[in-house]
Amino acid sequence: MSSAQKTKNRWLIAASAVGLHISIGSIYAYSAWKMPLENAFGWSSSDTSTAFSIAIFFLGISAAFLGRFIEKKGASKGGLLAASFFSVGLLGSALACYLQNLYLFFLFFGMVSGIGLGLGYISPVSTLVKWFPDRRGLATGLAIMGFGFGGLVCAKLISTFVPAQDEIVLPADQKTYDYLELQKTAPEEAAKIVSTVPALETYKEQSKLADELHREHKTDTPEYAAAKEIKDGFKSTLVYDKGDITKAFLFLGGIYLLVMVPSALYIAPPPAGYADKFAKGSDPKKAKSAAVAGEMTAKQAVRTPGFYGLWLMLFINVSCGIAVIATAKKMGYEMVRLPEVQAGLLVMGISLFNGLGRIMWASASDFIGRSNTYVAFFAIQIIAFPALAYLTGSPIAFMAVTFIILTCYGGGFAAIPAYISDLFGLKEMPTIHGFILTAWSAAGIVGPSINEYVYKTTGSYSGSLWVFGGAFVVALIISVLMKKEIKRIQNGYAAAETANPTPAKAA
Template identity: 75%
Template sequence: MAKTKNRWLIAASAVGIHASIGSVYAYSAWKMPLENTFGWSSPKTSMAFSIAIFFLGLSAAFLGRYIERKGASKGGLLSAAFFCTGLIGSAAACWYENITLFYLFFGVVSGIGLGLGYITPVSTLVKWFPDRRGLATGLAIMGFGFGGLICAQLIDQFVPMQEEIVLHKDVKTYDYLQALESDPAAAARMIEGAPSLESYKAQSTEAAALYREKQTDSAEYAVVKATTDDYRSTLIYDKKSIASAFFFLGIIYLCIMVPSALYIAPPPEGYAEKFAAADPKKAKAIALKGEMTAKEALRTPGFYGLWLMLFINVSCGIAVIATAKKMGYEMVRLPVEMASLLVMGISLFNGLGRIIWATFSDFIGRSNTYVAFFAIQIIAFPLLANLTGAPVLFMIVTFLILSCYGGGFASIPAYISDLFGLKEMPTIHGYILTAWSCAGIVGPMINAYVYKQTHSYQGSLYVFGGAFVIALIISLLMKIEIKRINRHYSAQQIEAARPHTHGE
């Protein structure tokens, strides 16, 4: 008889897979190197991230049944193959400065790996932790959030900033770099009259201080504002280091994902029953009210309530993630060091939110947890738009938003198992994750459109704050749906227990 595997090592393997694919959350750390070095516009670089999230949702939806049939281990290996091939292919795309190739490898190929890797460990881990389903999903999906924190550090090491310079606002960094290579005299003319970096930063700091002190009508503010409005600081990176970073990250994550996938396995038959028998106090937590197939779940309002809540939460949060570093740099003039800290903090709180909120949901219930998410963010997004003169508070509110964003992801699988059971959870979870794929396109598109129209991120933050009002209403309606489903299961159980006579 095969020895039962350790459920905590299963959890560690799940975290290994999710921490690897979660590196996608460090994408905002890639944006400035890609845009400045290759001349790709912000909407174009954001599109690569959106494509990856879109294919994450599609692969999760259509390959959920494959995971059910073939098992989590094979799903994890396939995820590693797609995801790491996507990163290595992205290295080639950067080397040849080909954004179409970048869309194919980073967006499509690694996106498929993301979807497979995301759903592979979750349903398996829920079965190993029948007493704490929220904790189980939080453990796995926590790794996804922390993956960005780890990757952001690796990107900073692999792609160090070479230089920070000041350019006129109408001069693109890429154009300056091209001129520097082909016509140094033209490059010199581009920076002629520009203040030194030290002078520019000093005037930016002074402008921010005067703004906080509400002295925007003063002559002093007009002078420093003229300089900061006409010029901008920009970062210079090395093309070769960007390509090599994608290549080495692909190799590193392959070495983590393959061993993790090989260890993952479902618990033995009857594991939950034996677990309950060993600790009768946990029997109530372990018991599921009923089981639904994916087709049955699709016919319930509850499925669409979950889909819409995830869609809104992700649309708003992912727009912040994709542009966080640039938003901080432009809105509150965060120094380069603090902007990197912002990216790290986003990944940290994204990960912490997953484990803390998911565990909390075991005690207060999933529906109450989602009500809390949306109530917090209705206030947080408009507040963020008004913190242009308070960089530290700006970072704190951003971290709070990202904790709710991560918690929304981590609590969804347990919410699904509460409503529909474990019978076809990977398939149902995959269908729900199509909300993520849609949100990955809609959120950044709204953000980019409003930014293009207003040259500021504040407008989109107000739009997202309004969207959370709708999400809050849906989360309250879900309480009614939960009661309806519970009555349905109770009626089924009563009918099954009722003695039947012949001829009935």
């Protein structure tokens, strides 16, 4: 170990991990891309959602299959490779937008940047845990908190780089892209389309009035009928410049490259014997928290029930949480009739509490234990999800419960690496972590699909909230059973240590 590495500050190592994660966490701002991409290029909502799903899929797959690469080459090289893939993905997305080629967008934003997401997500975590043997939950919470906050930062950058050029009113069934193209090729036909639309201010006033009367249960009045006719018959939409979108992807690709490369270069493992001063310190609590019970290889870990318990807990937590993230604004509008200002606060709050939950719950897990943390997640959400269905008359309470759910969603991601190290040690943690993150790939498809199916079948999100509440009952049972699994694995380590005083490996 070089002297330069010995002098590195563990808090700067943590800051470097945050730099990587806050960059790739920009994926959580993807909803800010949807309207510009759809209105400027004519891509459907399904098309733009597919690009996001591809990115999440390749995040999980790359994390699973490249974890071994991180173990062999180190976190720094993994971070540099992540920076390369992620930035090239964004730069390629700019080319796709310039050429207006959807499939090229799938390739670069979905697959290439998705691989960068997976590499960047797992690269710093195991190294950071080694720098914080006394506070493994805090360490992973710091890094993964950055991923949660990345969406807030990127959403602001997108709104700066891609400002709306205009806001117009169109008939409700008129596609914005088609109208804008008609303006260029057949201006007379375009003029006919908007000849009967109300002025923008009139449309907004009547839409607001319809929502207010609906909340006040005055839906049988002529005033409500007139306002609802305008609200349902027309829509307001934003106009974006195609060049701005292309430039935004270019700028973001460059910005994140400048953040990720220095962050990756600074990350390095601690000196040999670094953890000894914590494990052998005078504080018994610190020594206990720093100790790793034993080590397993990835092959050994996947043969244990504990591995599948972690996978299922993450899968259920993410499936239900990501469904709320994907539909929270629409859910709030349809179920609670949130006014525009509160709807904006809901979207901002989702990113904020997603990030806060990561550091809060991960830090708490150092004190109450990882298994108790997950029991708390699921016990809270068994109540919280069905509660949303009953809070349609209270916008503030609806938002507050949604934010609580998002802290549990973020916390589930942040506490899982420390949980892995508790059970299986640090030796092959990147590979094991990558395997477990395939739960994220699956959940990104299953959760929103269930939500959409229930909505199409019943016309409401209330039914899916009960389904998710029931899923958390299963998750709670698994989390309780995991307590027994932890004892079983730890007893195995102790037996191996007794039989062989050299560092034990679980069979």
